[in-house]
Amino acid sequence: MSKQKLAAVRGMNDLLPAEAPLWELFEARVYDWLRSYGYQQIRTPLLEHTEVFVRGIGEVTDIVEKEMYSFEDKLNGENLTLRPEFTAGVVRAAIEHNLTYDGPRRLWSIGPVFRHERPQRGRYRQFHQVNVEALGFAGPDIDAELILMLRRLWETLAIGPMRLELNSLGQPDERQQHRRDLIAYFERHQDRLDADARRRLHTNPLRILDTKNPAMQSLIEGAPRLIEYLGAASRAHFERLQQLLRANGVEYTINPRLVRGLDYYNLTVFEWITDRLGAQGTVCGGGRYDPLIEMLGGRPTPACGFAIGVERVIELMRETAGVPQRPLCDVYVLHQGGATLDAALRAAESMRDAGLDVLLHAGEASLKSQMKKADASGAEFAVIVGEAELAAGTAAVKALRSRDGTWPFAEQKAVALDRLGSALAEALESLSE
Secondary structure, three states: OOOOOOOOOOOOOOOOOOOHHHHHHHHHHHHHHHHHOOOEEOOOOOEEEHHHHHHHHOOOOHHHHHHOOEEEOOOOOOEEEEOOOOHHHHHHHHHHOOOOOOOOEEEEEEEEEEOOOOOEOOEOOEEEEEEEEEEOOOOHHHHHHHHHHHHHHHHHHOOOOOEEEEEEOOOHHHHHHHHHHHHHHHHOOHHHOOHHHHHHOOOOHHHHHHOOOHHHHHHHHOOOOHHHHOOHHHHHHHHHHHHHHHHOOOOOEEOOOOOOOOOOOEEEEEEEEOOOOOOOOEEEEEEEOOOHHHHOOOOOOOEEEEEEEHHHHHHHHHHHHOOOOOOOOOEEEEEOOOHHHHHHHHHHHHHHHOOOOEEEOOOOOOHHHHHHHHHHOOOOEEEEEOHHHHHHOEEEEEEOOOOOOOOOOOOOEEEEHHHHHHHHHHHHHHHHO
């Protein structure tokens, strides 16, 4: 009976071995970058109670209304959701484990998140984020540091140019006055609102400002601007942030329509944007979310953070430098089966003990065939454990790459089996100098 060929879920992609080196390069640089700023890793579950996101993100946001993968646990009836973003779960963990009891915390996470969106370049249903949270810091200095961090990362990854857009959402009372005036403005122009805007008018009018509908852009341009409603404290916070950025040579544009898609933001919001990814140009977004910890049941605690879209950064890295080519191993070990396989296994382990990456030929094949595989592996050395070598207690070491006469073993050379690890480690070290 024929069976239908299975495929991955739409919008959830496989990471194949040829692409993995680029991801590994990105992750290694990100880990070093985060350590340099004193951030500590936190890992939260993929699944949270749905209420974590409904209360944290906002019940009338696109994420909660349209995009979350939510279901009822058949065993106990709990409503659960695959995380659509990190911040709400990290804050839930911080509250549950009292992480800010001894003072502010700098935390980071990396991993997959899930949103039911229309897949397109740079936007998938399972995608990955690097998430950074600074919990317990109230001043604009931490906002500035987060932005400086990101500028450094873009420079480290060589994926510029990137432009920075800033805005301030003020405080809840300021937003409430702006919200009332915004509703009144849009009510006067209801005939120009699309269906989505009419649906949001009395529930989340701020999100109307983020519409991508070209027919509504002139209407949006005439709408009341939140930045004009900011009180003295909110203005001072925003001005000080800008002073810090200017003092550090950070170029930015104030975008009064920048609102972000999550309800928990206040004061600073920002996005880093590229023109190299088409419509999905936002590579990183973030800002302050001082109300969130209290919204999720904790003590009032200021907080600020950002999320980086990993797939979008990987796209930029691929365009800039391509995918790194990396050999499968340092050493490829050949043998003739039987007792030579026993010795080859021991030799491979001894070389791994010395810090080498070793690929041992599996199965039976002629030495000629094995040598072709050794060459294709990208290994620097082939180590041959044949019957003659085993009788002599040695292995034949052959250099596979030409190095203009600088190769330690220009010709095939016999090396004692118990010295293979140290001899080849020294040879590879000399080549890297």
